[in-house]
Amino acid sequence: MEKIIITGGNPLHGSIRVSGAKNAVLPILAAALLTTTTTKLLDVPNLADVGVICSVLEELGAHIEKGESTLTISVPYLTSVEAPYEHVRKMRASFLVMGPLLARTGRARISLPGGCAIGTRPIDLHLKGFAALGADIRYGAGYIEAAAEELVGAKIYLDFPSVGATENIMMAAVLAQGQTILENAAEEPEIVDLANFLNSMGAKIKGAGTKVIRIDGVEELTGATHAVIPDRIEAGTYLVAAAITKGDVLVENIIIDHLKPVMAKLKEAGVELTEEDNGIRVISNSRIRGVDIKTLPYPGFPTDMQAQFMALMAAAEGTSIITETVFENRFMHVSELKRMGAKIKIEGRAAIVQGVKTLTGAEVKATDLRAGAALILAALAATGETEIGNIYHIDRGYERLIEKLQGIGANIKRVEECALV
Numbered sequence: 001m002e003k004i005i006i007t008g009g010n011p012l013h014g015s016i017r018v019s020g021a022k023n024a025v026l027p028i029l030a031a032a033l034l035t036t037t038t039t040k041l042l043d044v045p046n047l048a049d050v051g052v053i054c055s056v057l058e059e060l061g062a063h064i065e066k067g068e069s070t071l072t073i074s075v076p077y078l079t080s081v082e083a084p085y086e087h088v089r090k091m092r093a094s095f096l097v098m099g100p101l102l103a104r105t106g107r108a109r110i111s112l113p114g115g116c117a118i119g120t121r122p123i124d125l126h127l128k129g130f131a132a133l134g135a136d137i138r139y140g141a142g143y144i145e146a147a148a149e150e151l152v153g154a155k156i157y158l159d160f161p162s163v164g165a166t167e168n169i170m171m172a173a174v175l176a177q178g179q180t181i182l183e184n185a186a187e188e189p190e191i192v193d194l195a196n197f198l199n200s201m202g203a204k205i206k207g208a209g210t211k212v213i214r215i216d217g218v219e220e221l222t223g224a225t226h227a228v229i230p231d232r233i234e235a236g237t238y239l240v241a242a243a244i245t246k247g248d249v250l251v252e253n254i255i256i257d258h259l260k261p262v263m264a265k266l267k268e269a270g271v272e273l274t275e276e277d278n279g280i281r282v283i284s285n286s287r288i289r290g291v292d293i294k295t296l297p298y299p300g301f302p303t304d305m306q307a308q309f310m311a312l313m314a315a316a317e318g319t320s321i322i323t324e325t326v327f328e329n330r331f332m333h334v335s336e337l338k339r340m341g342a343k344i345k346i347e348g349r350a351a352i353v354q355g356v357k358t359l360t361g362a363e364v365k366a367t368d369l370r371a372g373a374a375l376i377l378a379a380l381a382a383t384g385e386t387e388i389g390n391i392y393h394i395d396r397g398y399e400r401l402i403e404k405l406q407g408i409g410a411n412i413k414r415v416e417e418c419a420l421v
């Protein structure tokens with residue numbers, strides 16, 4: 001088991017480059033199943049989650065060539081239509097192969113993902129969408145089986161703008177007969193990136209990035225070359241890293257529009273942000289002010305930045321109220337931040353954070369990916385040393401995190417647990 005050790009207190013300085021987006025590359029890789037011809041992806045981050053989805057695709061018959069930030073995928077024929085528990089339990093996004101498998105073969109058998117540390121995370125909206133397109137859905141032995149003679153376009157209203165359901169249904173609908181209209185669709189930038197990729201394969205999708213997506217089914221798709229968008233959550237995490245350490249950092253390779261909800265809150269908290277050609281410069285030299293946050297689907301404040309913002313608020317001046325509306329249980333980081341001296345009280349879906357002057361290093365554990373990121377941020381600002389365990393969560397979503405943060409002056413290292421004794 002490995003740990004991350006951080007000695008806090010260094011203001012971060014320099015520039016740091018953001019990698020391709022985890023939440024964009026995962027559905028795009030699933031979409032590569034929709035064609036018999038070759039797809040090439042550029043700006044692919046080297047992450048544990050990308051490894052998991054590649055294993056799922058290989059299990060289904062894909063040939064994948066890995067290069068430096070590139071993946072070349074070809075699936076001339078499928079050898080299976082089943083995504084087993086072994087993979088899905090490691091990463092829920094494995095469920096995203098259901099739409100492409102249904103579209104390509106009319107059959108899919110996927111292990112039920114189950115809940116995780118941040119909530120129960122049902123998949124009812126994905127399944128309602130597949131059923132509306134004509135699939136017969138059955139449950140048994142922990143698996144969901146979907147089968148359809150032919151998928152036929154339909155009008156589908158999502159009760160909630162679920163990111164995964166929007167992506168999965170969009171991928172099922174691209175090869176369906178006729179038109180699908182997806183209403184109350186998720187508007188996240190990753191949906192737009194997936195739609196752009198599918199359109200470059202020959203799909204006919206309009207309206208991605210708005211609440212209504214129209215998909216005209218086509219006969220077949222062909223492989224394409226596509227560069228994955230930069231990761232707005234990784235970028236937001238580095239913006240907070242600069243702010244919490246009172247640093248001066250240029251965060252490069254950003255699509256500024258994608259960061260607007262996070263930038264607005266950072267500015268409200270007193271952080272100086274300057275938009276540059278391919279990045280955002282963060283300068284923070286006074287104490288951060290406490291501000292209130294409410295997570296919402298895009299273009300609202302992202303739930304995937306909630307934990308990191310809480311770390312910032314924990315060291316801010318005054319009180320802030322952080323309300324989580326997207327997931328019902330995304331406050332696992334609170335007890336770990338409290339071990340570092342944070343003053344936080346949970347009341348239902350809100351966390352009331354009373355900023356403290358100094359956070360102190362402690363032994364803590366990452367409970368999920370963004371909880372882990374929040375602990376890193378708190379540790380960078382804290383006095384003394386912090387040891388973070390269960391760092392496999394962090395490896396899911398941050399490429400070369402240690403090296404990148406060392407590059408801007410953080411005192412951070414990764415060690416084998418036994419090396420500590």
Ligand SMILES: CC(=O)N[C@H]1[C@@H](OP(=O)(O)OP(=O)(O)OC[C@H]2O[C@@H](n3ccc(=O)[nH]c3=O)[C@H](O)[C@@H]2O)O[C@H](CO)[C@@H](O)[C@@H]1O
Nearest residue numbers: 023093121122123124125126160162163164165304326327
């Ligand atoms: C791989 C990926 O892209 N993950 C992101 C994706 O997750 P994911 O696609 O799982 O998130 P959703 O948007 O689907 O979930 C949002 C909410 O809808 C609920 N829900 C979802 C589907 C469903 O069928 N029924 C249902 O009730 C969920 O339990 C949750 O409370 O969007 C989330 C919300 O921005 C992000 O936090 C995740 O980082």
Ligand SMILES: C=C(OP(=O)(O)O)C(=O)O
Nearest residue numbers: 023092093304369370397
């Ligand atoms: C919740 C996240 O990812 P996933 O949906 O893959 O669990 C995340 O990226 O913060």
